[in-house]
Amino acid sequence: MTILNDRKRYLPALAALGCGALALLLAQHGFAQEAAQAAAAAPAAAPPPPVPNKGDVAWMLTSTALVLLMSVPALALFYGGLVRTKNMLSVLMQVFVVFSLISVLWCVYGYSVAFTEGNAFFGGFSRLFLNGTFNSADGSFSMAGTFSKNTPLYELVFVGFQATFAAITVCLILGSIVERIKFSAVLIFSVIWFTFSYLPVAHMVWFWQGPDAYTDASKVDALNATAGYIWQLGALDFAGGTVVHINAGIAGLVGAFVLGKRVGYGKEAIKPHSLTMTMIGASLLWFGWFGFNAGSALEANGSAALAFINTYLATACAVLSWTFAEWLIKGKPSMLGAASGAVAGLVAITPAAGNVGIPGAFAIGLLAGVICLWGVTGLKKLIKADDSLDVFGVHALGGISGALLTGIFNAPSLGGPGSTQDWVKMTTGYPGMLEQLLIQAKAVGITIVVTAVVAFIAFKIADLIVGLRVTEEEEREGLDISSHGESAYDM
Amino acid sequence: MTILNDRKRYLPALAALGCGALALLLAQHGFAQEAAQAAAAAPAAAPPPPVPNKGDVAWMLTSTALVLLMSVPALALFYGGLVRTKNMLSVLMQVFVVFSLISVLWCVYGYSVAFTEGNAFFGGFSRLFLNGTFNSADGSFSMAGTFSKNTPLYELVFVGFQATFAAITVCLILGSIVERIKFSAVLIFSVIWFTFSYLPVAHMVWFWQGPDAYTDASKVDALNATAGYIWQLGALDFAGGTVVHINAGIAGLVGAFVLGKRVGYGKEAIKPHSLTMTMIGASLLWFGWFGFNAGSALEANGSAALAFINTYLATACAVLSWTFAEWLIKGKPSMLGAASGAVAGLVAITPAAGNVGIPGAFAIGLLAGVICLWGVTGLKKLIKADDSLDVFGVHALGGISGALLTGIFNAPSLGGPGSTQDWVKMTTGYPGMLEQLLIQAKAVGITIVVTAVVAFIAFKIADLIVGLRVTEEEEREGLDISSHGESAYDM
Amino acid sequence: MTILNDRKRYLPALAALGCGALALLLAQHGFAQEAAQAAAAAPAAAPPPPVPNKGDVAWMLTSTALVLLMSVPALALFYGGLVRTKNMLSVLMQVFVVFSLISVLWCVYGYSVAFTEGNAFFGGFSRLFLNGTFNSADGSFSMAGTFSKNTPLYELVFVGFQATFAAITVCLILGSIVERIKFSAVLIFSVIWFTFSYLPVAHMVWFWQGPDAYTDASKVDALNATAGYIWQLGALDFAGGTVVHINAGIAGLVGAFVLGKRVGYGKEAIKPHSLTMTMIGASLLWFGWFGFNAGSALEANGSAALAFINTYLATACAVLSWTFAEWLIKGKPSMLGAASGAVAGLVAITPAAGNVGIPGAFAIGLLAGVICLWGVTGLKKLIKADDSLDVFGVHALGGISGALLTGIFNAPSLGGPGSTQDWVKMTTGYPGMLEQLLIQAKAVGITIVVTAVVAFIAFKIADLIVGLRVTEEEEREGLDISSHGESAYDM
Amino acid sequence: MKLITAIIRPFKLEEVREALTQAGVSGLTVTEVKGYGRQKGHTELYRGAEYVVDLLPKIKIEAVVPDELLERALDAVIAGARTDKIGDGKIFVSAIEQALRIRTGEAGKDAL
Amino acid sequence: MKLITAIIRPFKLEEVREALTQAGVSGLTVTEVKGYGRQKGHTELYRGAEYVVDLLPKIKIEAVVPDELLERALDAVIAGARTDKIGDGKIFVSAIEQALRIRTGEAGKDAL
Amino acid sequence: MKLITAIIRPFKLEEVREALTQAGVSGLTVTEVKGYGRQKGHTELYRGAEYVVDLLPKIKIEAVVPDELLERALDAVIAGARTDKIGDGKIFVSAIEQALRIRTGEAGKDAL
């Protein structure tokens, strides 16, 4: 007992130490930056960098705020409504703190590791503490590329936008392990998995040099070679089918297996305590997802418009297909079904958003609703894990379906836009349905392997350090009181 | 009993069939589009179309997301909080699914029927399945006009923006008929009313050829003749006083009459189960309404700015006037009153938003609060229908007041901007107060007649097919359990 | 008793009278405006004013809507969740109506007094009823300056944006006085404090002539002399550390003292009735605060990007530091702690948002969490007032910390951008750490004195007119029923 | 004095309360309860998880009455609560030895 | 053994509980109830619909006590719950034939 | 007839209900209550304010049974509710003088 208590105390103490270290680092950093700026002052005499379009900036800031909203409160409410009253705050808390933690780590090293040049799997450390994004000597900002030439964006905007992606991805996993995991274990797992699964997958899928680097055909191969491994394969993932949903969905499933079932699972009725909250969550997810998907165009352009309408339409289609399928099969259409259908549609259209046309949105939406309904009913029974809030059935399955269907409906013959084949001349094309499908499958496969292995190890490490589960008594009492000393409601 | 059950099962089966048919259509469509694109390839040699301003795109995407938020979750919560616990999910579900259904139908045929050329009452079928909005052969997007010359917008953005209008309008009606209507009846009614009331009214009020078509005085009459009937009259409806609020408000009243009163109405206490939810809903409506009204400028320009501040100011005024009037008359100012005042102000300023100046916003807001307070108290007693959540008292009455007051405060002498009289030279003017008021009244009258007739028929058809009401026992038990097999709360 | 009742009735009657007077004023105003427009027609022949960038307009409209969201529903929910069920609606109502009231007063005279030229403490009356912002004769809009030359913004957009600041500031105060104050007293206090504390402080801190006026070094002194007193000192307050948070936080504390403690305070358990609502509120505050802080750049530019990422990062840091500190000290990390940490971080980064670099955001966030945790625990015990929802501990303390730290981390040597020293040549600099810190301290001091004195007088006046507190019996029953005749929940 | 405990359908509360008042009962106490008995429950389905709910919402009314009022009060409850369908509920009668009014300290029948 | 059933004002719960503990009562059970009696209710207004609410929130405390503790316990409740205003509530006493502690199977006074 | 009142742990409800049904009890009524007794509560902390919560969530089951079923029913409750840890709860037995089924007017044992 005493040892347990000590362990409990140990973690925040460590964290406090971390804060102190951080403060020191920052102080150093201040001076280091000064030096860096002095050095940077010389080449600043070059012609002024192109200025971001204010419409793009407006849209990307809005999008970033929208994606933040997707985690807090949207995902927290979607998940929180599905657990029992006694665990409500623990879910809200896990999402709130993990979101914050990953956001901070993103600025400390995550962004650098994911989005600067390194090898095909990991980036480098040149942007630690976001060093170099703002030059305090001359007030200038560094620029990030978009998907159009001569269309820069403040790198800080890109940093913020991507931070919300990293943070929500880790939060998604929580749905599989709620109502029984220790809060300290959640934090330890999050740090490890973020570092060794999210960052490399994001780097593999999304890191490349940007269009402006591709000035000449002769440079193409060398430039491509510096890009992420999956990017090099030619995989299409507009807003995170692999990076976000498959990545999180598989990790969640692993967590459900490693943790074991909740006390009473399968015997007692474990009912959602507030589907009202779940509906609010799902609705805000839909709202915020416009930032997630259409924001992934990085500009307020036609691609954003296409991603936007696809996100809208596919989601509405998935609501209908889940609702009608459930009505047909189970006899009654449920609100939780409609809300789940919306999320399924959103997940599936994520990799496809700007990569397919209207026919793709119809098809992906209608299919996603039915596939994920099967995921949380039929498939769930086969798997026999207590994936508490169906992260696997919705996010992994929806993500995989979406990733593969993107390969198909990207085809211009099915109304899709194809993809840029030549970044020097900016021409688009489509390698062929089988080819693209294979590439997509490879991307899916790699992601699954990486996240499964890393998640397993991360959970095991957390188990070693603090133990994964609360005691049965604490679980019975509810995590709100036992882990956080509060009650969600006093009405 | 068996027949009833069969009927119940019949609907989702039909829907499933529909999905299948859709899938087939889409496959065809893919090929058809290819052909169309091949054909379109030739004239594509013409000079490149003007590019939308990214600030406009950013604003319109944001606005569209905001209007989506107005339905899910805002309206759903505003309504849901007002019903009893046992019917909470049924309200959320009706709004969620109707919103999705209409959004999909909008993309299938609604947009085409409302916003392409046809006659003065209905549009055509050239944009079925949004055909032609994105050209997958060359990656180009079709453009929609705005209210300024040479200021195009991606047509897909306009499609999405308008989709949210259509969808929320049908959802508004639900407030009159909740707590007793069958879910299947809701869906059947929605499809019919949307097709035969929303689409023609939208076409009549808002369809015209856009400013760029008006290149020459000689073309004006011919161009005007292709516009919608009410547009031709010269009616002013900035964001949907007629199309949205009167249209829905009258349909709701008809529904309340046709359905009859809720069991226990007037005898038992039928109290809101969560005014907290209603307040959240009203607040999010206010927030989202900025997209609705200021987005209706279709640009991030001065007109949007004017519509924005008017939407803000009139709403605040209506909150005050409702609150103080209620305080004076009933002895206590209520939160539900303040929230209702906000919605009343928002409804009334909708047709006026960019069509009046600051004095108009003050006046319309202050008046709307008092008028709609009377609508839900005095007038309600006269009407004797169980218009459950006061759709008529707030939306129809507020919409009518707003539509008429728009005619008055549009006058430059009262600080209003007048309206564009000559689309060739882009000059504004004001036909005179009586004239404009008469035009507005005509628009109101036509809308009332169309929606009343269509709503009546649509409810009767739904009654014939599946029956309108659940059984008394189901109503007693609550629709959440009897229609959807779930409970909103388990606390 | 009768007198009391009469007094109760008196207030809404007065308000109604006010509405009538307003209507008359408006009618007059219509004509006055016509005359003004005729006069304005002549100089209108000058070259057309520069047109606002649509990206800026899009961003500022979005930001304004976001700040509105921060009051209704965000702040209302954050506060409402913390009170007992029986007072939930009274909190929602106070926020909703005070927000509306101040917004209306802002348009009537507030904006004019705060943001037009007068003396160093108060502005003038040239913009009463927003007169002159829209010219209905020629459809033109007046322009407001930003912080860049030749970058105008529609003045109406600036009016709306600033309206939300004024309104939320008054709402913030409510947290100190809920659960016992009379609704009528709230309104009277609000009007007085808004007029004599908010308006002068806003004028002192934020009023200046804008960059375009600074055309020539010779004009600088004369121009500076027309600016607000604190602006002249050279104080940095990006988005309202002094104007909003210190201003409100101190007023709240005064209110807590003047009103006295809640019945049962310290004896009975006064627990939050729904931390779920508080979490939703805190999350929406975070979301909306991006408009508040990044919108305060008035453009979609690099400064907005910097303010955005700082707002994001500092908040996440404060969540962590509060959480870990509480864990360490109290044994358990709480959801209310995490949410409070977020608000603390947001408050502290407000004056700093665009005025510091990334290192500043890290430091301010980490410190704010710990400082405000002490504010609501240690310091609170010392003060012995029933500052019910810790407005002082979070907003005043966080605001003061933020204001001072802004002075430090503004230093380019610590990664900060410095500030514009010469508005003619637009060059930046930094006066030195001690100097800037002293200026910041002066700004803080002046604000504290003004708001404390005005708040005290305003509460006393409200006490004289209607009395401050409800009866003990009404307080026991709860304000929802006793003051507003409603219940928040009926589940 | 007797304690009447009636388990009734929620929507019948108002009718029963009125009937009891008419019968001369001066006060009563109401509790929200869940009942299990002959009345069939319903099924709830949350994604893959199906639950049979057979605890149904009921209202419990407790009224202490003087002996002479017992019969009239029982009739009143039955009159107000009856719908003739399974699940209408039960009435239980038990003895109360003492009753006190807290405000005045009155005891026995006077306290009711 | 006797069962003391006290209907009191919600905000008096803590005081009554303490008074009972002081008096030697070792356990009790608390239920949120609604009460109807002499105390006047209030009016609620939702847009056009006005409702008179005369079921007021009360707390029901049930404590089983050995006979010898009865008087002291009754005094404790009264001391803790009294405000001298209408609506303070009632106390009812009835007989308990048997008491069991589930954990140990102990019976009678030992089970309390 | 006897009224069995059992105060048990919330998560034991289902087991107790099944055990009672097995024992032949045909109906019962369930109330959410808060209990105070030997079982230790917990501490809650809201910013600076710390509260010791010693009213814990419990479930009250009331079942009226014919005398001959009493013993079996008591055994059933104990079997279903026991965890051998403090806080398992109590069972109280009292006499019911009369029982009526509202739907049919049946009285006595037939009404159960």
Ligand SMILES: Nc1ncnc2c1ncn2[C@@H]1O[C@H](COP(=O)(O)OP(=O)(O)O)[C@@H](O)[C@H]1O
């Ligand atoms: N033996 C019992 N003891 C306590 N409560 C009972 C008992 N039997 C039934 N009840 C209560 O009465 C309610 C109605 O009983 P039920 O058997 O469903 O219908 P009916 O009253 O028509 O026979 C139950 O839901 C339960 O609350």
Ligand SMILES: Nc1ncnc2c1ncn2[C@@H]1O[C@H](COP(=O)(O)OP(=O)(O)O)[C@@H](O)[C@H]1O
């Ligand atoms: N005859 C009764 N049987 C059961 N409960 C009663 C009875 N009379 C009153 N009560 C309860 O006692 C509460 C207080 O009673 P009331 O008549 O309002 O005031 P007082 O206790 O001061 O006489 C009521 O709200 C009700 O819950």
Ligand SMILES: Nc1ncnc2c1ncn2[C@@H]1O[C@H](COP(=O)(O)OP(=O)(O)O)[C@@H](O)[C@H]1O
């Ligand atoms: N004298 C009593 N009267 C009524 N209820 C009691 C009494 N004593 C205990 N209880 C109820 O029984 C529950 C369990 O009692 P407790 O003393 O905590 O544990 P145990 O039952 O193991 O002795 C309490 O929470 C309370 O609800």
